[in-house]
Amino acid sequence: MAYAYIIGTIVFTVYGQLIIKWTMDKQGELPAGLMDKFLFLVQMIWNPWILSGFVAAFLAALSWMAAMTKFDISYAYPFMSLSFVLVFILSAIFFGEPISTQKIVGFGLIILGIIVMR
Secondary structure (H helix, E strand, O other): OHHHHHHHHHHHHHHHHHHHHHHHHHHOOOOOOHHHHHHHHHHHHOOHHHHHHHHHHHHHHHHHHHHHOOOOHHHHHHHHHHHHHHHHHHHHHHHOOOOOHHHHHHHHHHHHHHHHHO
């Protein structure tokens, strides 16, 4: 069960990042003016999808708090880098973001780092 807290942290974090990216892509570019940017972003806070991303961030924080009762931070924290890997893979699938050799090498180094840290 202890690893479920780490997994929950990762899943909620990844969901929040992807859903906010998806929602903001649908909205288009930020307006040019500073005040217009501010108003645009404040209005976006009330978008249900953005709100779900914020809720996911809160749930990720709760999951992380629970994980901290079970693991040393030096052991648990490297697992958080899996969120980078999942966002990389899912952003390529859902958003068509480019996959480069550099990104794949970085992805591999992250996985290797997690293995070494265990």
